[in-house]
Amino acid sequence: MTDPARFPDLDGASVFVTGGGSGIGAAFSDGLMAQGAKVAFVQRSDAGDFCDEMERRHGTRPLFLPCDITDISALQAAIAHAAKAHGTIDVLVNNAANDKRHSTLEVDEAFWDWSQAINLKAYFFAAQAVLPGMREMGRGSIVNLSSISYMMGNAGYPAYTAANGAITALTRSLAREFGPDGIRVNALAPGWVFTQKQIDLWATEEGVAAHLARQCLPRMLKPEEMVEPLLFLASQASRAMTGQTLAVDGGVVVSG
Template sequence: MQDWGGTSRPEPVAVLPDLAGKSVFITGGGSGIGAALSEGFLRQGAKVAFVQRTDATPFVEEMATKHGERPLFIPCDITDTDGLRDAIGQASAAHGEIEVLVNNAANDSRHATEDVDEAFWKWSSDINLKSYFFACQAVMPAMRAARGGAIINFSSVAYMMGLGGFPIYTASNAAITSLSRGFARELGTHGIRVNTVAPGMVITPRQQELWLTPESVQEHLKQQCIPTALVPEDIVGSVLFLASDMSRMITGQVIIVDGGVAFSNA
């Protein structure tokens, strides 16, 4: 990945002992932010399983070389609800019932409102919202039985900033925040915490390939309180914290990780 505007990768320093041995399931955990999350949990000694539509075998091998542990990669299209449920079942059989769910996978493909048809609407909302609901639904019974668990759903500051160019994506972002808060209320009596992480502009290879230019990054950095470009590793700490007992009384909240662009309680 090219270095645009100070995109150095921070080295992890915190150790959260209660995450060791935890059964963690991550959607989209083999690339971009998801890959950083998978590695972050592996560093903590967690048992990591993740799904992704594209082949993540090279990433799995890289993690095995670096950490001596292979995350469990389960090929899956998260818009296939039965397939997603089956993947969660496979992860539970391999690592024990899911204790931490991270709904990270999303697709922020740009689209003009006038070009959207029902097929695109369904495809986009299936990825960006439906999969979140059904992944949560799938892990709830075991978490209820265990009287605890942590669910972290990914949104974005895009809807908080009123950004245009991808209205189904931003609508899904807002819905995810509401979904998390509703689940937090529903599941809190069972000791299950549900929170949202909303990243800002994170420099990933995909974003560099499709949307970003050095000029657009520099223009965005002018809006940040901390004028340093975010990289996937900058998101990991907040997710680990929300997965850990360190945040045992935090639920229904939105953690914004954007260098200080959006100031919102939305």
């Protein structure tokens, strides 16, 4: 990013990011570290090279905790480890997701459960794990990554869109329940962001052209363009905002 906005309250903040070493999550970790945040993150695949890059760039190393987020006890243990290392979690970024394409008639119970475990269940239990500490501090910010896919009514991944719609509902309920404790809960809903995975697996010439035609800003969105919206929701700059879903999609969906 060029001349990113500064959010002073994130300097020194303890931040936990799921899926924080690749794709949009890697951009989040990078952007948060640039603010001075102490970043811990989990993912299944090795993130040693990414951590090396972050250390060269920022002079400090993120705390990488290998973890399959569908293993809830392991996820809870990773959050506890991060809190011990960096202090009580100030900001949780529920980012990890899997948008594997599928059709309704091919989905069996095992696939449905796998999709919900990654795309929804882990979000709930990560939030549950950080909430007691946030409540004790009297503050905290949880940012749940959703997607505009369910708002568009997209076909091609119904289990994923169902989870994303549920993330919005979960966000609203947690915001209502924990607002009196000073805890804010918002969702960030990216449009089609062209990570390397998206380019490799899903970005056909025809599909990209059709999607860009729906955007008010007809260009391919980059992972780093999601960072400042995330920082805004994570920081006190959005201190009067909770229970909301912020679409960052180039102008495909509208609200209000």
